Amino acid sequence: MNDTLAQISSYSVYSAIVVLFLALGFYALYLARVARAGEAEVEAAPERELVAAGGTTSSVGTDEPVGTDEPASTGGHVGTDAATQEPARARKAAGIAWTLTLLGTALVVAAVVTRAVEVARWPLGNMYEFAIVGAMFTLLAYVGWSSRRDLRWLGAFVLAPVLAVLGSAVTVWWTEGSALMPSLRSYWIAIHVTVATMTVAVFTLGAVIGALYLLQDKRETSGGGGGRTAFMSRLPSARALERLSYSAHVVAFPMWTFTVIAGAIWARQAWGSYWNWDPKEVWSFVIWVVYAAYLHARATTGWKRQNAMWIALIGFGCVILNFAVVNVFFVGQHSYSGL
Amino acid sequence: MSATDERTRADLSTQPAPPDGGDGSGSGGGVTLPRLGPGGWLRYAWRQLTSMRTALFLLLLLAVAAIPGSTFPQRSIDAARTAQWITDHPTAGPVLDRLGFFEVYASPWFAAIYLLLFVSLIGCVLPRSRIHWHQLRARPPRAPRRLERLAAHREVETDETPEAVLERLRTTLRGRRYRVHAHDASTLSAEKGYLKESGNLVFHLALIGVLVGVAWGHLLGWKGDVILPVGQTFANTLSRYDTFSPGPWVDVSGLDPFTLRLDRMHVEFESDTTGRGQFGAPRDFDATTTFTDAAGQAREESIRVNHPLETGHGTVFLLGNGYAPHVTVRDADGTVIYSDATPFLPQDNFYTSVGAVKVPGADPDQLGFAGFFLPTGVIDDQRGPHSVFPDTLDPQLALTAFEGQLFPSGAPQSVYTLDTEAMTPVPGKDGADQLRILLRPGQTYDLPGARGSITFDGVERFAGLSIRSDPGKTLTLVSSLLALAGLVLNLVVRRRRVFVRVSAAEGTGRTVVSVGGLAKDDDEGMDDEVDAVLTADEGHR
Ligand code: HEM
DSSP, X not given: OHHHHHHHHHHHHHHHHHHHHHHHXXXXXXXXXXXHHHHHXXXXXXXXXXXXXXXXXXXXTTTSOTTSSOGGGTTOOTTSOGGGGSOHHHHHHHHHHHHHHHHHHHHHHHHHHHXXXXXXXXXXXXXXXHHHHHHHHHHHHHHHHHTTSOOGGGHHHHHHHHHHHHHHHHHTSOXXXXXXXXXXXXXXXXXXXXXXXXXXXXXXXXXXXXXHHHHHHHHHHHTOOSGGGGGGGGSOOHHHHHHHHHHHHHHHHHHHHHHHHHHHHHHHHHHSOSOOOOHHHHHHHHHHHHHXXXXXXXXXXXXXXXXXXXXXXXXXXXXXXXXXIIHHHSOSSOOOSOO | OHHHHHSOGGGOOSSOOOOSSOSOOOSTTSSSOOOOOHHHHHHHHHHHHTSHHHHHHHHHHHHHHHTHHHHSOOTTTOHHHHHHHHHHOTTHHHHHHHTTTTSGGGSHHHHHHHHHHHHHHHHHHHHHHHHHHHXXXXXXXXXXXXXXXXXXXXXXXXSSOHHHHHHHHHHHHHHTTOEEEOSSTTEEEEEEOHHHHHHHHHHHHHHHHHHHHHHHHHHHOEEEEEEEETTOEEEOSGGGOSEEEEOTXXXXXXXXXXXXXXXXXXXXXXXXXXXXXXXXXXXXXEEEEXXXXXXXXXXXXXXXXXXXXXXXXXXXEEEEEEEEEEEEEEOTTOOEEEEEEOOBEEOSTTOOEEEEEEETTOSSSEEEEEEEEETBEEEETTTEEEESSSSOSBOEEEEEEEEEOSOSSOOOOOTTSOOOTTEEEOOOTTSOSXXXXXXXXXXXXXXXXXXXXXXXXXXXXXXXXXXXEOTTHHHHHHHHHHHXXXXXXXXXXXXXXEXXXXXXXXXXXXXXXXXXXXXXXXXXXXXXXXXXXXXXXXXXX
């Protein structure tokens, strides 16, 4: 029975990787097609201007194909009704990508649920489990957020890190299902570790959008349009990206605060002291302080938003380090990697 | 900084005055240095310290300064590993030690950063609290003359009288939780979201509470460790602890007199799964004890990981376990000169344990045995004696014997190691220069010469208990939860102002309603807010 479940769980993860990889491809295709349409539009524009300058007729351009009839919307930003200007082929790619994303998400959820049933406990006891649950929350956050606004431009950038995590999970972090060690046997695992994993998912979205913001900002200030960054024209403006990233961080930061507090309460139960400067605690503290600095930097007049965003990205670097490095290589009480 | 120059001399007391805004909107952060007297300099320094930039800088510095504590072993956590590290790095070790890298969180530089940060925080938050206090009771400000200049603005015309429109909008705004005031007959000023700043202040003030709680626990808390074999009783007095570390302000004579007897110790290890890192992993530790409180009331208590025992003034945690082989030593006549469960300390995940049996009653020379206890023993040439599973599948005791003086200097020494300074190895029977003894439970070894015998009677488990008291923990917990609540308020609530102006449209007899909205920081929803205020008005029509 348990072996069957274990197999179902593994197969779900592997199929999810395949499906999400395809989804990533279609999201990339979507961006490429939108970008190509955008470039065509950029090329078409001067011509139209020439005609207009000739003053022959004012109705030139009205019978152009949908998607290039609004010179003002070259940026194609959310809010300027981007969807209606996309070529049908791009829209189709995004549709397929979305369906595949939903399927992949369902498969990861299935993997987590079967794993939980297999081990008959909360499925957050080792690095393999942290990784697949983290991937699940990231996907769920993306899917959930997508239902409230158009985030098709973000798909590729969310799926790439999710795939990296799932790939590492099945290769380097794979751990056979087993019971928990005594210090993990507590209802606090469901509170502390679950919220921590969710928080990392939200931080991931914040960091991905933040990195896109920095790229977009550079592109906007240098006035670049085509070339390798042409797909960026489909993305929201730098200002909008910055706000989106900030809102993700605003959700994640209190969650992280809660994670640290819950961890401290649990640490007293399990280890006898609520704070012991164990490497994991040190890094949780560092992460908290770095993100607090990000929020401060953003609220400080005279500080550039770009610099504030860099602080947030450093914070995310610490989050990655706290998971991938501290769990495995640092000597401490948080030795639950299962490796 | 020109504002500082303009202050009159009367202001320049030696007491640093709080900055006026505290939000550190820092007009350039003092690029031009002011010409000032000593008081002025103090004020200038204070202003710099309490600016938002400084707070930001100190926060980043604090993050960086905390890192070495995770990369270098810390003495307070693992003294042995720290000492080893220093020995292994003869050049860097002592230098880093002097710089405090092995006690980062007690080092002066770490303290300097967080204390400065908290001074900065107090200097920043107190004036802001005062301002906020006044704002909470003030009226929303007068409507600006040109509402169309505000971030969000709408204008509509209606047939109703200005009075009726104002009355309805006032109700609408109140319904949307605005505080509304009419400074004159043709305008409304409304503001909401005061809780944002309240939350921010609660958050920052609560951080001070966290720090005080931590400090309180440090000064008045204590912890002591004791290793208790099954069947033995611990009495809560200073002398019974193996180690005891009180905070500077603790009165160690005031420990409450409870006793704790370890009746049973249940331990379970993973033996099913053979997956990487799982085989032999601990699964369950459960100490069944009889707790007798200060009043003499006895009751059975189970102490487990994640389930400590509260004794009233302290808490008993089960933090470790191991084996205490029961060893009996007899002299040449067969008289028992040592018989005790002797704890050996586990060294690895499979409980290869080290310890010593000290027999001061042996004659003519005192006897000492040092070596390993192996719950599932294997002895090979490469690794020597070691255990391959943490449970007692094949318990063995591997010892070497020494004779001479056990306590040459009279100084206190660890019960787990033998000080062989004034001892010589007992030679082996077959002429080997060192006697090696391997015993399984029930076996006896006759020592060469007239030295008597040693018997391994059997093995008991011990519980590693830690008894701790932290009187600051409640303050720390409550403060951190308050901080979290304040933070959520600060981040969720939006501070918004809405202004309304009505005027007669020219000639038509209709009324022009102009609504403007203004938000603190960028607020995507302000346009919708202004729309909502107006459409609620239309819906009423
Ligand atoms: C232990 C030190 C400190 C920590 C951990 C800390 C943390 C934070 C956090 C997490 C926020 C919420 C961010 C937000 O509102 O977006 C915040 C806001 C704020 N902090 Fe601090 N802070 C500290 C010290 C200070 C100091 C020393 C000052 C004054 C110079 C200060 C001034 C502010 C202000 C004005 C805000 C509100 C920003 C806004 O939202 O407009 N903080 N702080």
